[in-house]
Amino acid sequence: MAHTALLSYLLVFSAISAACVASDPDMLQDVCVADTSSGPKLNGFPCKPDTNVSAADFFFAGIANPGVVNNSLGSLVTAANVEKVPGLNTLGVSLSRIDYAPEGLNPPHTHPRATEVVFVLEGELDVGFITTSNKLISKSLKKGEVFVFPRGLLHFQKNNGKKPAAVIAAFNSQLPGTQSIAATLFSATPAVPDNVLTKAFQVGTKEIEKIKSKFAPKKA
Incomplete structure (x- = not known):
């Protein structure tokens, strides 16, 4: 009897496991354009009706040109996330453009929901992140080079040159979130x-x- 009960349990467990492995965790529709007027719901925005979807929902020209940097830090982040491109909803990706004046700094910050990859468009940057064991991983970057900042780790970028610099940053989140350490605390x-x-x-x-x-x- 005990052997039969154990066998039944294993068969049920196997069936459940197979169902979980075979399930589709991705969206089950072609697109889910964000209805941003409704506000975030659960882990994203609700979809707006297909009849209201247009090419404009998948387009953004805001990072085509350098931003105007006029703050004390000397950097400007222009985000192309789901709030700017509603068609990104449920797709798990987004971009930003970051412009740096000479000596400009993108101060120490974290992205709690995403890993970041930066591609240097112009100029040179000193970049780095700090691990949970308090080790600084840093590198000097030039035009055309790439650097990765792991999800949730404190990181920064600094333009130590005399010319402006710019990067395109890619994230594996439609809305990565940003916490600038100094601003958050003070x-x-x-x-x-x-x-x-x-x-x-x-x-x-x-x-x-x-x-x-x-x-x-x-x-x-």
Whole structure:
């Protein structure tokens, strides 16, 4: 009896396993153009009706030309994600263009939902990421070269040259998300308590308040 019960269990388990392996995890329609007006639902946007789908849903010209860099960091990110290209919904890919002024920095940040690959369009960059064992992996890049930043790891790009630089960044997510470490810590709403930041950075309250003031919204 015990042998029969065990055999039955194994047969059921095998059938379930086979069904899982044979299942189709990808979308079961040709396209699912995002209805961005509805807001994100579960793990993406709902599909808008096929009758409303057009070529414009799959097109974006925003990264064709250099962006105007006019901030203190000297870099500008122009995203081509599902919010700009609704046809990317459920496809798991997106792009960004990043422009750097001379000495410009894309500050330390993470993408919690994607690995990033950058291709240098113009100029030269020093790039790097930090592993969870606190090891810096860095490289100097030139035009035409590629570098990978693993998903979720802290990374940066710095233009140390005297000429502008630019990259195209590819992500394996339609909406990779970005957390810039300094801005996240010093401009969060509500604010991260000063006693947390003073202890974390081993500095006094005056230093923390000074840094926070740098990230405060500028008054018109």
